[in-house]
Amino acid sequence: MIVYAAVDIENESRCFLLLVLAFVLVLPACAAKTIPLADLDRSRLSTQTELKVYHYKPAPFTVVTTGAKIATMTGIAFGAIGGALGGGYAASAMASEGKQWVNTYGLEDPVLRVKSRLLSLMGNTLPSVSLRPIQEPLIDDALTAAKARGDVGIILEVSTRSWSVGNPFKSLSTYQYWGQARLVDATEAKIIWQGICKFQDDESKENYTQDQLKADNAAILKAKIAEVADSCADQLFEQFSSKPGVPKTGTTSEGGSSTKTAPASP
Numbered sequence: 001m002i003v004y005a006a007v008d009i010e011n012e013s014r015c016f017l018l019l020v021l022a023f024v025l026v027l028p029a030c031a032a033k034t035i036p037l038a039d040l041d042r043s044r045l046s047t048q049t050e051l052k053v054y055h056y057k058p059a060p061f062t063v064v065t066t067g068a069k070i071a072t073m074t075g076i077a078f079g080a081i082g083g084a085l086g087g088g089y090a091a092s093a094m095a096s097e098g099k100q101w102v103n104t105y106g107l108e109d110p111v112l113r114v115k116s117r118l119l120s121l122m123g124n125t126l127p128s129v130s131l132r133p134i135q136e137p138l139i140d141d142a143l144t145a146a147k148a149r150g151d152v153g154i155i156l157e158v159s160t161r162s163w164s165v166g167n168p169f170k171s172l173s174t175y176q177y178w179g180q181a182r183l184v185d186a187t188e189a190k191i192i193w194q195g196i197c198k199f200q201d202d203e204s205k206e207n208y209t210q211d212q213l214k215a216d217n218a219a220i221l222k223a224k225i226a227e228v229a230d231s232c233a234d235q236l237f238e239q240f241s242s243k244p245g246v247p248k249t250g251t252t253s254e255g256g257s258s259t260k261t262a263p264a265s266p
Contacts, residue, residue, distance in 0.1 A: 012262040039244070041154075041183070046126060049130060050129065056137055058111070059159070059162060061102050061109070063101055064165065064249075065170050110160060110177065110225055110229035111235075118237055144189045146189070147187065147189055151240065152186055153185075155182065157180065157182050159181075172210055178197070182194040195236040196232075
């Protein structure tokens with residue numbers, strides 16, 4: 001998982017504060033790990049006539065405000081009680097600011113773009129399988145939910161685990177994204193493959209302010225979101241194509257390495 005900064009957390013108060021923040025920023029991606037697709041399951045998939053492809057409802061978008069950053073640092077300085085108060089305020093402020101950005105600038109969870117590009121890539125490797133995207137988003141990610149819906153065989157689920165702007169320990173304008181895709185054996189209620197993509201801006205190469213990200217109806221941010229979504233789909237497809245035991249590239253990309261970043265406004 002990507003932690004929000006290379007900060008050495010040494011005492012209980014700092015850990016407590018980060019746990020509070022984790023419910024908004026980090027926790028969704030903590031439990032996720034890559035699971036390679038076994039050869040037998042790959043053969044089953046290639047002979048399946050149809051593959052239903054689902055996506056999950058939009059994940060909350062969060063933005064670290066100056067107030068949230070101050071509350072975070074204050075909470076760290078004043079122990080467990082300060083951590084509880086600071087972390088609670090910071091989490092609420094980030095969720096509220098994120099919702100405002102979504103409503104004001106029309107930001108959309110990248111999951112549909114990731115899903116569309118991933119389907120296009122997978123279609124070339126599964127020529128005899130009809131890929132059927134389902135428009136209605138899922139809410140329940142329990143493995144038993146697929147069977148309860150009446151699904152049989154193997155299905156594909158794509159989700160945004162977390163997306164946000166700002167790092168409470170560093171820059172307020174870094175963009176972070178965590179995406180996930182998984183193949184589920186609906187009959188057995190079992191994950192047979194899981195891919196993870198993670199992106200975080202390279203702060204040494206990005207000098208945007210939040211005002212620049214919001215300028216021109218958030219043009220720079222929207223371009224960044226789109227580019228990262230495409231990169232995420234590419235990473236997921238690479239993991240899907242990799243066979244067990246064969247080394248693959250890492251799932252974490254930094255702006256300026258495997259993912260291009262949007263150019264600054266002139």
